[in-house]
Amino acid sequence: MLNTYQDKEVQTENNINDNINKDFKTHLEFAGQTYLEHFVDAMKYSGKSLKASLCFFIHALIPDTFTQSGSQCIHELSEIIKEKYKVRIGQLR
Numbered sequence: 001m002l003n004t005y006q007d008k009e010v011q012t013e014n015n016i017n018d019n020i021n022k023d024f025k026t027h028l029e030f031a032g033q034t035y036l037e038h039f040v041d042a043m044k045y046s047g048k049s050l051k052a053s054l055c056f057f058i059h060a061l062i063p064d065t066f067t068q069s070g071s072q073c074i075h076e077l078s079e080i081i082k083e084k085y086k087v088r089i090g091q092l093r
Contacts, residue, residue: 032088041084048077 028038055070 030088030092032091045077045081048073052077 052073
């Protein structure tokens, strides 16, 4: 009985890993990027998001500060991503 449970557990873990690897590759293929290119872009987006988050946090504490900064960061990030995917979708057609 123990072997059967262990076998099922290993099989489940392998299926999860296979799905993650497939999804991982599918996303990179759609993005048309290598892992490193994707990593750099994602880190840039993370930095812009962190900046926006900090602006919102400080604004929450001191309402007269960063009255538009957080929203402006989000709009800029949104435009960057929209343009990037517009180009990529055009390439896929």
